[in-house]
Amino acid sequence: MSGGRDEILSSIRARQLVRTPKPEIYSAPKSEGDLAESFAKKLSVQFADVRLLDSMADVPAAIADVLRGKNMAQRVHIAPDSALALDLPGIEVSREPPGQNEAAVTEVPFAIAETGTLAYPAGKGRPASWHFRPVLEIAVLRASDVLPELEDVLKRLGGVLPSTLNLVSGPSRTGDIEQTMELGAHGPKSLAVLVVKS
């Protein structure tokens, strides 16, 4: 620790006049209706391709269809130790980190209905960088994991954060040139979310 610590703290304390009380917990306006539908609606307007599927059995065909739609090879990256147990006939699966022109399939632990957001706590089989490396991310989410708001995700994590919690609400974008939005700045240019109902 450097010598600046005590000096900064005493500078704050020397001047601290009135401590205001801890505010009451804010309650955000609640979204109406089905959480998964609300989530899908919110994320769709953020340039994501959101598809509602009936069961996990529909996932392989949906992945193949997303790849075809992007004119990409039938090849995806899935993290080693991923909890996704997918049998993907006709699709080559790599366990290496995806390059900047490749596709990754990721497992989504939670999602947020309020903002149409995917919540990824880093963990075993869930490398945080994989949400930023590929050009296409195909995220697999169970409808029952959609929660109303960010506060609910924090509760589910039980107050213990992983080293990284990523909240993702669409493909990478930038408005840095003439304040005009372009997709695919550093992270994925496309985000597809497969929401599995059961």
Next chain:
Amino acid sequence: MNLDPKNFPQAAREALTDPLLRPALGRLKTHFGAGRAAAVARYGDFEALREAGKAIRDYAVTHMDELLTQFEESVVARGGTVHWARDAAEARALILKVLQDAGAKTVTKGKSMVTEEIALNPFLEANGIVPVETDLGEYIVQLRKEPPSHIIAPAFHLSKEQVAETFFASHTGLDPKRSLVERNALVQEARAVLRRSFESADAGITGANFLSAKEGAAIIVTNEGNGDLTRLLPRTHIVVTGIEKVVADMTDVSVLLRLLPRSATGQPISTYVSVMAGKRGADESDGPAAFHVVLVDNGRSKLIGTEAQDVLRCIRCSACINHCPIYGAVGGHAYGATYMGPIGAALNPGVMGVENAAHHANASTFCGRCAEVCPVKIPLPKIMRHWRAVEHAKGLAPKSITAGLGVWAFAAKRPGLYRFGASVMAWFLRSIGRRGTVHALPVMQGWFAVRDFPVPQGKTFQAQWRARK
């Protein structure tokens, strides 16, 4: 580029006649202003959200000592290190030491206004370390050796043609005949070039939009994802931020996250929100092996308990800048400081000294739009007025202004004299006015160069008031 806040009047005059700046400044209203208005209208009770944000930030500012020590304990408990920097020089030295200890030669950087404030990049370069800005706007202005002209849109002042020129001049290894006409071509070129930097960097430096004391986490909001590649791919991650960014916990952060993107770009949430708590955990698949946080004071703590304390609530959304007629006329570079517009006018005199940055507080019409759109309700005009009073009390205001005000104050305290003076002035203006307008006077020639003054009509206010009674 002359980065001197004392040069503001001259720099502002030059900016007013810069034809390249006009189209950029026009986008303030059509892009940022309209975006915020639409997002606020869609949210339900935005006023209640602003009140909540204000209360959360007030609590944080008035408990900054407790929250910073709690933040430090939480970071240390997760194997990270917290460094405390009293000023810019100490911050630069601490960052360099961390980089040298890590054996770092190249460092990628996420967007951080605090590293602009402490002039980190030239210092690292002088010490043999290559900093690479990765936010697209920051990358463009770094290539052009310019400072950012806006706190959330660093290349705000540039056209796509200027960006293309910059890329042709800088990316010399690429085909000189390639097309960079479309914006997306520019974005894709930067993506490819910078991906190599991400993969080879020894360390990554990001800022923080918030620090959460209870969890020991730094939170950043981005749209590009560059901040995450900066944190996650190198071995060492350093967060550099101001001491005032700390709040109590992630619940408070959740509330502020509803305010920040809506106020900034009009998005309900930024594409990426990244909660970064320490180094890679034992069971985790990736992440940095070392985590450092450099907390920078640099004049902030001395604002606590003063009339400018409320400025520490700022969450750097830029709504005040985006709605400011002064910024809208002169742009960001004229300020000659890291923070421009109303937030600069309220903050800079406090941290840089009134003798250096009083011009910023004077560059306001007090129209009040900044305070109306501020997500944490900072009374920005009131704080600017405070700095003007300090400037006057210290005898720093220009003699032409204090002398004129002195004459007016002398008369204003003597009703008979004021009445007489006002009627003489009205008679004088009527006698030299043509068709109801005064075009010039022997004094205030600068003012009359671009404006006319209407000839006073009818009786003076005081005469009318007397007649009513």
